[in-house]
Amino acid sequence: MNASLFDDEPAEMPLAPGATMLRGFALAHSAALQAGVAAVLAQAPLRQMLTPGGKLMAVWMTNCGPLGWVSDRRGYRYQAQDPVSGRPWPALPAAFAELAQQAAERAGFPRFEPDACLINRYLPGTRLSLHQDRDEQDFSQPIVSVSLGLPAVFLFGGLSRGDKTERLDLQHGDVLVWGGPARLRFHGVMPLAGGRHEELGEQRINLTFRKAG
Numbered sequence: 001m002n003a004s005l006f007d008d009e010p011a012e013m014p015l016a017p018g019a020t021m022l023r024g025f026a027l028a029h030s031a032a033l034q035a036g037v038a039a040v041l042a043q044a045p046l047r048q049m050l051t052p053g054g055k056l057m058a059v060w061m062t063n064c065g066p067l068g069w070v071s072d073r074r075g076y077r078y079q080a081q082d083p084v085s086g087r088p089w090p091a092l093p094a095a096f097a098e099l100a101q102q103a104a105e106r107a108g109f110p111r112f113e114p115d116a117c118l119i120n121r122y123l124p125g126t127r128l129s130l131h132q133d134r135d136e137q138d139f140s141q142p143i144v145s146v147s148l149g150l151p152a153v154f155l156f157g158g159l160s161r162g163d164k165t166e167r168l169d170l171q172h173g174d175v176l177v178w179g180g181p182a183r184l185r186f187h188g189v190m191p192l193a194g195g196r197h198e199e200l201g202e203q204r205i206n207l208t209f210r211k212a213g
Ligand code: MD6
Pocket: 120, 128, 133, 143, 144, 145, 154, 176, 178, 187, 189, 206, 208
């Protein structure tokens, strides 16, 4: 990690117990992350999965790493094979694993070893409704979430669906680390505003790293 980056970056910002915003943490790795995304998509293209109720999800998704998150009529789960190709998901690019580990450590979760990376693509108008991430085996491990491309408004709720939500602005290069007492908080993403990012164009890419198995 480039120490000089932090000289002109704000320190990590605690948002709530267990949740930390690392503004711009991924900026120094942006080119390597984008190359990694391109390599993964060439092997496991983005697709719209079905909800258990049979609706197409608005967010386009794929995975890399030993396990991938999937949704279909049978429900939500992690599995080692891409259901489209029947092959294992592409390996986690080295730059992904390093960044996720460094971010987790900086937020107070040393020894984070992700085995799953979900890649989400949002186009203008795409939203993600309020949900909890609870398909993983071990809630003691955090989630590391990296935002690339167009900015988004992240809704950060409480432990019950009806709790009041806060709005967080997620910009290109921001990393959100989310664990401990925040691990099961409800959250979502407001409809993506239109626009054009100079490197990624008219989209937002989110990488979420988990220890799923
Ligand atoms: C997104 N993120 O930012 C969707 N989940 O596009 C998530 O659903 C998420 O960012 C758990 C922890 C952090 C996240």
